[in-house]
Amino acid sequence: MAVLAAVALAACRTTLPQPEGNRPPPPRSSPTTPRPVDPNNPNAGRYALEHDEAPDHREVPADILNVPDAVPRAEPRSRGGNAPSYSVFGKTYRVLSDARGYRNSGMASWYGKKFHGSATANGETYDMYQMTAAHKTLPLPSFVRVTRTDTGKSVIVRVNDRGPFHPGRIIDLSYAAAAKLDMLGVGSAPVEVVALDPVEPIAPSEQWLQVAAYADPINAVVMREQLLARGHAGAQILIDDENGGDPLHRVVLGPFIDEQKALATDQKLRTEGYVARWMRR
Structure with a gap:
């Protein structure tokens, strides 16, 4: 050591x-x-x-x-x-x-x-x-x-x-x-x-930027509208209920296949005060 x-x-x-x-x-x-x-x-x-x-x-x-x-x-x-x-x-x-x-x-x-x-x-x-x-x-x-x-x-x-x-x-x-x-x-x-399974064709890797996640759908809608007002046309809500509990409403941008566009969007969010995280579906 x-x-x-x-x-x-x-x-x-x-x-x-x-x-x-x-x-x-x-x-x-x-x-x-x-x-x-x-x-x-x-x-x-x-x-x-x-x-x-x-x-x-x-x-x-x-x-x-x-x-x-x-x-x-x-x-x-x-x-x-x-x-x-x-x-x-x-x-x-x-x-x-x-x-x-x-x-x-x-x-x-x-x-x-x-x-x-x-x-x-x-x-x-x-x-x-x-x-x-x-x-x-x-x-x-x-x-x-x-x-x-x-x-x-x-x-x-x-x-x-x-x-x-x-x-x-x-x-x-x-x-x-x-x-x-x-x-x-x-x-x-x-x-x-x-x-990766070499027998199966590789689909393009889709990435999403999650800006926020809420149990309350109303809060998710408010956040989505804020993002749309700032020019983020791809803002949407994904509902995650895979765990069997109360559904989680994820406010996301995407999906992105072009890496440079995804990184540019992430940087724009940071300058606006948002801290997004990467996710895949």
Whole structure:
């Protein structure tokens, strides 16, 4: 813990250069914990390092923010990395037999130069400039949509590695995926991870901005009218009665498929004094 604290303090003292072109600003190094080590694996020595390292900004491709998302497709399970169970740091993890229906929320981190060019858990080569990720229990490979719950930014990645084994983190993203989610500088971010079925076509991701939620429908109508008066033509009320109790009347804007339009609307709401939250239906 003392080593991690020292690393964190050192990172806090780092002055970040200004971004060049389409490159994200060089981030602080993101602490990354070791992945399972096969004593017969010639790459095992990479796990001896205490912390990960971001690439030098001169090494980052100019179009890093335009790297296309992974495209889900049907693939056979990898021969490596899919044992029914494995243990790391005294804890046993059981690999899911099927990714379908998987959904979880928690913190995401990213891993970079320390692992670049090394073997992943399923025997592929880790390329931090591709849209990949590490997960503790999803079958390898799997495809998931990762959405930042605080900003609504979303990417699709291919899971081909194991990790992260830091408490409280549910997925480790490649450098490219973290760049597109705008989380390089902060190191970790709250996300929702949803497995995608490669057999089914992917519908565009619809996002909503919830401005308020009321048990009293009259209050919801008043808020909707306020938003309409401010020029938010998409303001509407969604009734949520899935929990079997009194229905909840959510005042929302959307749905949004275009990410830039959604982010612009969120910013406009903030300037008007509203604090909206992202939601999906």
